Amino acid sequence: MTLEPAEGDVPYHPLYINGEWCDAQEERRFLVTEPATGEPLARVAQASHADVDRAVAAARHAFDKGPWPHTPHYERAHIIHQLAQLVQERSSELAELESRDGGVPIRKTTFNDIPLGLHMIHVFGELARRSPYEPLPWNDFPTVSWNFVWRDPFGVCAQIIPWNYAFCMAVWKIFPALATGNTVVFKPSSLAPLSAIELVRIIDESGLLPRGTVNLITGPGGDVGEYLVGHPKIDKVAFTGSTEVGRKIMGIAAPHIKKVTLELGGKSPSIILPDADLDKAIDGVLFGMFYHAGQLCEAGTRCFVPNSMYDEVIERLVHRTRQLRVGDPLDLATDIGPLISFKQRDTVERYIALGREEGANVVIGGGRPIGEEYERGPFVEPTIFANVKNRSRLAQEEIFGPVFAIIRYDEIGDAIEMANDSIYGLAASVWSEDIQQAIEVAKRLRTGTVGINEHHVLNPYAPFGGHKESGIGREMGVAGMLEYTEPKHIHVDFQRHRSGKIWWDALLPPLDEEA
Known part of the structure; x- marks a missing residue:
């Protein structure tokens, strides 16, 4: 990949504004390190408020004066496929x-991640071919x-993502906005910004988009991100992150009545029904939980098991978890990599201590893996608690580990009642050989996505988002695309003569020509 000249032993990534x-400003920079080793990966420009102003101004001019909002939808589709x-x-x-930057296992x-992101880009290109014209039913009142x-495209979109699914989330923020004719100011997480920066670099090097259509700013969310959200020339905000920060985003956007979509936290349940095929369900719920070390918002962190199967399920979960290998994310044999940071490990370890205090039993894990190879990174053993109470903090609060x-x-x-007993409602899974029964259970779950005999499989044709405090609005699919548009009703009257517009007479009676 083409990079800016290295600063010391690591590459430097500037901002991308107006092409x-x-x-x-003041050449401020921050260091990005590799979670598994603590080694420097890159230095990245740290935007100031003045830099945000420049990026928003570029996107504003590109939307108000540039060709992209008026480019035919089928041409935008072709460019996205390119x-x-x-x-x-x-x-x-x-x-x-992505593996080095986020501590994500290379497998x-x-x-998954890069192929899924590619699939998403093509799907958004395909959906971009949908005409912005939507006919309405026949109407002959008060006349034909x-x-x-x-x-219409919404306008200038501020887009902010976290670190845990960096490439895919960059894709599902940027490309629906482009597909519908918007311009973008995009901010990735400071913890793992590099794959998103490279995506913007590819867009730049292509020369396919007008100047100012996509802009990239980098820096801390509490400063740069909040200033971007509150900027008066931003029309729409799309944010993925914690529910706590989502509440703050809503408050910052409120004075300008901005359109806001939020994809927030989760405490997603998996429900094993009595007839489930345990050979499949055990691996399935573990995949739903420990994929990317549980650092996914829709992770299936609570598992509901029938009393009659409980001991067997615990035994089989422990046996299978013992086979998982924690290690170097660049090793193809690694199943679980490090957490994103030592701060995040501290949070996870506090919850493990809390679970013990609440009376739940650790049946496997609960500590740090032992060995020299784990000393430089924030590694945590995959941990399973048995005999958890659903109202405990361990079962109610998002841990992200x-x-x-x-x-x-x-x-x-x-x-079902316990699964719904949560402030969250992002995802869930149901495990059963009786598909009809599983569908009935799925219908009763107050959550945005339910997998039946599956977890974590995202379908870019389908809407993704949460109920309750897991968010507002949807990503992906037609529903996600429409979040970037403003509907405009156009009425074309076919009554050509004033005498036929009798409803006008309620205000303007016909003139008395004899008078």
């Missing part, structure tokens, strides 16, 4: 970068007219 790579091809040519490099980035909805709570239930109705 140019540029330094931040960009996907350019990304694919760098997929191996992107996978390694995950190579076989032609009515349709025209969908490899901590699994297993909860007993008597009747299926009890499992």
Whole structure:
């Protein structure tokens, strides 16, 4: 990949504003390190408020004066497919970068994250071919007219993502906005910004988009991100992150009545029904929990198990978890990498201590892996708690780490009630050989996505988002695309003569020509 000249032994990444790579004001920079080793990966420009102003101004001019909002939808679709091809040519490099930057196992980035991101780009290109014209039903009141909805792009979109699914989230923020004719100011997480920076670099090098259509700023969310959200010339905010920060985002956006979509936290349940195939369900719920060390918002962190199967399920979960290998994310044999930071490990370890205090039993894990190879990174053993109470903090609060709570239930109705007993409602999974019964259970779960005999599989044709405090609005699919448009009703009246517009007479009676 083409990088700016190295600073010391690591590359330097500037801001990208109005089609140019540029330094931040006062040339402020921050260091990005590799979670597994603590080694420096890159230095990145740290934007100031003045830099945000420049980026917003560029996006504003590109939207108000530039060609992109008026480019036909089918041309935008063609450009997006071209960009996907350019990304694919760098997929191996992107996978390694994502692994090093986020501590993500290389098997995950190579076989899931980057291919999924590519698939998403193509899907957004396909969805971009949908006409912004939507016909409305026939209407002849008060007279015959032609009515349709025209969908305008929203405008200048501020987009902010976290560190845990960096490449895919960059894709599902940037490309729906582009597909519908918007311009973008994009801010990745300071903890893992590099794959998103490279995505913007690919867009820049392609020369396919007008200047100012995509802008990249980097820096801390509490400063740069909040200033961006509150900027008066931003029309829409799309944020993925914690529920706590989401509440703050809503408050900052409120004075300007900005359109806000939020994809926030989760405490997603998995429910094993009595007829489940345990050979499949055991691996499935573990995949739902320990994938990327549990650092995914939709991770299935609570598992509800029938009393009649509880001991067997615990035994099998422990046996299978013991086979998981924690280690170097660049090693193809690694199943679970490090957490993103030592601060995050501190948080996870506090919850493990809390679970013990609440009376739950650690049946495996609960500590740090032992060995010299683990000393430089924030590694935590995959941990399973048995005999967890659903109202305990361990079962109610988002941990964002490899901590699994297993909860007993008597009747299926009890499992559904406990699954819904949460401030969150992002995802869930149901494990059963009776598909009809599983669907009925899924219908009763107050959550945005339910997998039946599956967890974590994202479908870019389907809407993704949460109920309750897991968010507002949707990402991906047609629903996600429409979040970036403003519907406009256009009414074309077919009554050509004033005498036929009798409803006008309620205000303006016909003139008395004899008078």
